[in-house]
Amino acid sequence: MGKLIDGKAFANRLCETLAEEVASLKSEKQLTPCIAVVLVGEDPASATYVGAKVKRCEQLGIDSRSHHLDVTTSEEELLSLIDSLNNDPAVHGILVQLPVPKQINSEAVINAISPDKDVDGFHISNVGAMAVGQNNMVPCTPLGSMMLLEDELGDLSGLNAVVVGRSNIVGKPMATLLLQKSCTVTVAHSRTKDLPAVCRGADILVAAVGIPHFVKADWIKEGATVIDVGINRIQDPETGKNRLVGDVDFDAAKDVAGAITPVPGGVGPMTIACLMYNTVAAAKKLSGIA
Ligand SMILES: Nc1nc(=O)c2c([nH]1)NC[C@@H]1CN(c3ccc(C(=O)N[C@@H](CCC(=O)O)C(=O)O)cc3)C=[N+]21
Numbered sequence: 256m257g258k259l260i261d262g263k264a265f266a267n268r269l270c271e272t273l274a275e276e277v278a279s280l281k282s283e284k285q286l287t288p289c290i291a292v293v294l295v296g297e298d299p300a301s302a303t304y305v306g307a308k309v310k311r312c313e314q315l316g317i318d319s320r321s322h323h324l325d326v327t328t329s330e331e332e333l334l335s336l337i338d339s340l341n342n343d344p345a346v347h348g349i350l351v352q353l354p355v356p357k358q359i360n361s362e363a364v365i366n367a368i369s370p371d372k373d374v375d376g377f378h379i380s381n382v383g384a385m386a387v388g389q390n391n392m393v394p395c396t397p398l399g400s401m402m403l404l405e406d407e408l409g410d411l412s413g414l415n416a417v418v419v420g421r422s423n424i425v426g427k428p429m430a431t432l433l434l435q436k437s438c439t440v441t442v443a444h445s446r447t448k449d450l451p452a453v454c455r456g457a458d459i460l461v462a463a464v465g466i467p468h469f470v471k472a473d474w475i476k477e478g479a480t481v482i483d484v485g486i487n488r489i490q491d492p493e494t495g496k497n498r499l500v501g502d503v504d505f506d507a508a509k510d511v512a513g514a515i516t517p518v519p520g521g522v523g524p525m526t527i528a529c530l531m532y533n534t535v536a537a538a539k540k541l542s543g544i545a
Pocket residue numbers: 303304307350351352353354375395486499518519520521522523524525526527
């Protein structure tokens with residue numbers, strides 16, 4: 256069986272380092288990093304994620320401000336809140352939990368956030384900056400996935416990386432970061448011809464499609480490193496209970512892969528740890544601290 260990549264332990268270590276940095280920013284620079292988390296509506300999964308983010312903030316000594324808006328909130332009202340958070344010097348990071356209700360255009364909302372407070376890294380100017388190698392705020396899930404890959408493999412230069420999925424929040428930025436590390440990058444998606452064969456060429460396989468158990472064991476090259484970005488809630492056919500599974504058929508894949516991230520306990524905790532990392536970085540940058 257391949258090695259399990261313990262994202263939860265890595266995230267805990269990263270957060271311990273960040274907690275020390277926050278403590279010294281407070282005592283030496285009188286700076287307390289602060290993130291505003293905006294949740295619109297009552298989606299239970301979203302509420303759980305927001306809760307996890309706020310809890311991590313508390314552990315690290317980062318201030319968090321939760322804004323919970325009604326599901327009927329208009330785009331104008333949300334934009335007005337973002338404007339006030341942009342102009343609040345005590346707020347360093349702004350995160351609007353996605354998805355937002357259908358009357359709100361998520362693109363308009365994302366691009367209304369000040370790029371230097373955009374701790375998700377979704378603002379069009381942060382996306383463009385990354386495309387030309389001038390990384391500012393890097394999206395949390397790809398950033399966390401890269402940390403795990405470099406910890407596992409060291410130098411990624413020349414490796415064949417296949418990213419399955421082309422979303423703006425994971426697939427595309429992940430491909431950009433892998434290219435920055437001199438991987439030979441293929442972005443595969445629902446129209447890709449012979450996807451199993453494309454995946455079999457991967458030294459690094461990143462699954463980010465949002466379909467439970469989509470990537471099969473016989474798509475994986477022996478010894479490959481597999482990063483499973485999927486967070487899918489399914490009903491277990493045997494126990495009838497709800498459980499969390501990734502985009503990779505983990506039980507079979509773990510015997511073929513050289514190393515693989517589990518779900519839960521893989522990329523998910525890294526996403527939240529990297530949100531903390533981006534918040535500390537934003538606080539320092541906005542305060543003129545290197
Ligand atoms: N603006 C915005 N930014 C986001 O970063 C964002 C978002 N919207 N909308 C929803 C997704 C989802 N997401 C997760 C983060 C951590 C876990 C996580 O820590 N998962 C745990 C398990 C949690 C559980 O048991 O439910 C794990 O994989 O081990 C999951 C999902 C961030 N998202």
